[in-house]
Amino acid sequence: MGGNLLVLPRCLCPILHINVGGICNCISFSVVMGEESNSMRVITKRVAILYIIVFMLVLLDVVTTTELLRLGGTELSPIAVLQWQTLGFDMTVKLKIGMVLFLGFMMVLVNYASKTDSDVITAKRVLTVTLLGLTVFFVFVVANNTYWIFYARSLS
Numbered sequence: 001m002g003g004n005l006l007v008l009p010r011c012l013c014p015i016l017h018i019n020v021g022g023i024c025n026c027i028s029f030s031v032v033m034g035e036e037s038n039s040m041r042v043i044t045k046r047v048a049i050l051y052i053i054v055f056m057l058v059l060l061d062v063v064t065t066t067e068l069l070r071l072g073g074t075e076l077s078p079i080a081v082l083q084w085q086t087l088g089f090d091m092t093v094k095l096k097i098g099m100v101l102f103l104g105f106m107m108v109l110v111n112y113a114s115k116t117d118s119d120v121i122t123a124k125r126v127l128t129v130t131l132l133g134l135t136v137f138f139v140f141v142v143a144n145n146t147y148w149i150f151y152a153r154s155l156s
Contacts, residue, residue: 050131057138064145
C-alpha cells in the first residue's frame with residue numbers, strides 16, 4: 001500500500017472503530033494521507049498529533065490539579081470552581097475529557113463532510129489553529145500547576 005498510513009493500535013482507543021478497506025482504524029485517530037485519491041484529507045498527521053497532544057495535556061491538567069488539591073492548594077479559576085460546586089469534581093473531569101473526545105469525533109465528521117478542496121483547506125486551518133491554541137493554553141496550565149506542586153512540596 002503506497003503513501004503514508006498511520007493506524008494506531010486498537011488498544012489505544014477502544015471506544016469507536018471503523019473498518020475501511022479491510023483495515024480496522026480507530027475512528028478518532030485514523031489518518032489517511034498522501035495518496036492521490038486521499039490527498040485532500042482534513043486530518044493530516046500534524047492535526048492528529050496535535051489532537052493527541054491536547055488529549056494528553058488535558059489528562060496532565062487533571063492529574064496536576066488533583067495533586068495540587070491534595071497538597072492543600074485551591075482552584076483560582078472561577079469557572080472551574082462553579083463547575084465543581086454544581087457538578088462535582090469527578091463529573092467536571094469526565095466532562096472535560098468528554099469534550100476532548102467529542103472534538104476528536106467532530107474532527108472525523110468534518111474530515112468526511114469536507115467535499116471540495118476549499119472546504120478541506122479551510123477545515124485544516126481551523127483545526128490546526130484550534131488545536132494549537134488549546135495546546136498553548138494547556139501547556140501553560142500544566143506548567144503552572146507543576147510549578148505550584150514543586151513549590152508546595154518544597155514547603156513540606
